[in-house]
Amino acid sequence: MNAFNQTELLRALPYARRFARAVTGERDSGDALVARVLGAELPALPPRLALYAAIAAAAPAPAAPSGLPQVQRQLLLLTALEDLSLADAGRVLGLTAEAATAAVEAARTALRAVTATDILVIEDEPIIALDLKRLVEACGHRVVGMASSEAEAVRQAAARKPGLILADINLGRGGDGSTAVAKIQQAIDVPVIFVTAYPERLLTAEGLEPAFVISKPFEPLALAIATYQAVHGGRAPII
Incomplete structure (x- = not known):
């Protein structure tokens, strides 16, 4: 059983839903991902970070390679959209400080070359x-x-x-x-x-x-x- 009480999880839930939707690119699949991780064991992190970590780990891999590797996309979403520090985002994704810094710098560079719309x-x-x-x-x-x-x-x-x-x-x-x-x-x-x-x-x-x-x-x-x-x-x- 998860050690978090219901109040802690409910407070973190809107952030988790936003992150999951952004990770999957869709509302319904993001919400389904959140529902799935809530029924599983969460990692030993503060509630909001624990939900992020579970979502990141359970997110399906892209059907085909995209411009950014999945860990880089998740790192940018956590720091830019969810407003986490790079250190906390690294904890969520299991990255060292050095690895997180290198990944986010590479991701920011790659964003400049994405397909236009x-x-x-x-x-x-x-x-x-x-x-x-x-x-x-x-x-x-x-x-x-x-x-x-x-x-x-x-x-x-x-x-x-x-x-x-x-x-x-x-x-x-x-x-x-x-x-x-x-x-x-x-x-x-x-x-x-x-x-x-x-x-x-x-x-x-x-x-x-x-x-x-x-x-x-x-x-x-x-x-x-x-x-x-x-x-x-x-x-x-x-x-």
Whole structure:
């Protein structure tokens, strides 16, 4: 039996679900991975780290080789998306400090060479929208549309068929980003990253939840690795 009490595990569970979804690239498979590790023995680490370690160990290997080895992808997700120190991320993955440092440096270099995709940005704040555009273009992607309202987002998605959507939730008078995404996904199958100041609205275990959530303010590296995982999801890049 795991030594953690229920309160400790429940407190760590939203983080574990976010990590698992990012590792697998999908909401449902990520949640299934969390359910599986909760029924098994967890390693002797603090609760949150223990869940991360169990998820990392149980995550299926990519069906085909992708641009980043699995340990490098997991290390970037832990440090950039989950905001762990490199030392704690190394503990989760069973790496020495030296190995973790070498792996994360190699991973950051490799991110610059990933396959590009077309991105639609849904954001009502012009400065934030331009910042997102600049950052994803620095990662090698193409921004094919920038929408500030729900209706505009749906129109642009239908016209431009993006390979990835970056969306805020609160679009002010322009509506709701999650509603826009739901309408878009009725017509096209496209991965979505929510970049929001309200992540708790998307991690409630109620209703339809996304696979990728980044909290504002965000680090550029967090956006880069989330974009990589959303596009490839552990699969081989399309060339």
